[in-house]
Amino acid sequence: MPKSLVENRCYKRSYIRGAFLGGGSISNPEKSYHMEFVTSHEEYAKDLSNIINSFNLNSKIVMRRDDHVVYVKEGEQIVDILNIMGAHQALLRVENIRAMKDVRNNINRIVNCETANLDKTINASMRQVENIEYIDDVMGLDKLSKNLREIAELRLAHREASLKELGAMLSVPVGKSGVNYRLRRIEEIAERLRGKEKYNAGKRGNIEQ
Structure with missing residues (x-):
């Protein structure tokens, strides 16, 4: 050239x-x-x-x-x-399309993120309710401390509420971390009870043999 x-x-x-x-x-x-x-x-x-x-x-x-x-x-x-x-007219057309695609992609990301967070919240709530109902069946919620019993009863009554919303409903409001701590304590209690149940079932099985 x-x-x-x-x-x-x-x-x-x-x-x-x-x-x-x-x-x-x-x-x-x-x-x-x-x-x-x-x-x-x-x-x-x-x-x-x-x-x-x-x-x-x-x-x-x-x-x-x-x-x-x-x-x-x-x-x-x-x-x-x-x-x-x-080619300025073609440039403007391409830029408009790029802008619209960016907007759609951002909306999709936001929706996907919110959906994932919602699924996470629902799954956590279901697990918490399962733990609370198990404790209630095995030993009764009245055996829990006042703080744990209160959050347990609120979770059963408001299964779709977020941790922040549950915290605001308490007689002495606490933040998300405080609610999360109490629900983790409830989960630990439920797991201990399940462990004892499995242990006792194993002992019964050995005796029957």
Whole structure:
């Protein structure tokens, strides 16, 4: 390639624009980000990639059958190339689509996060209720200390409440960590009772044998 064709940035912009008009394309940005320039000449592909990369971009080259394909796959870099070529209307369309995709992705992340937190809260509540009901069946909640009995009764009455909400309902309100501590103590008591039950069942089994 004659150096005179790309001796300054203005010429380079024109060269990239001509290369795109001659063999370039962009995929639908709604689906994926992909811009490419197709040529049958290896040296031309290398020169074009170097010119594009002189604008601090990161184009790459791949073989596709008998053709050499110079491509860029990042949305931001595609926008930069459109700007370099002076294709401002296309640039605005791509930017609008990118913005909408970002909004949708952010909404999906928030919804997924909230769903995961909700599932975690529900599963924890079910486990806590199971522990409390087991203790009630085996020895009765009245055998618990006042603080543990109060949180146990509140959990049974408000199974969907968060730890923060349970803490606010106590006669002497406490924070999430305080509620969590009491529920962990209840779980420890339930596990000890289950352990004793298994031990006694094992002893009975040995006697029967």
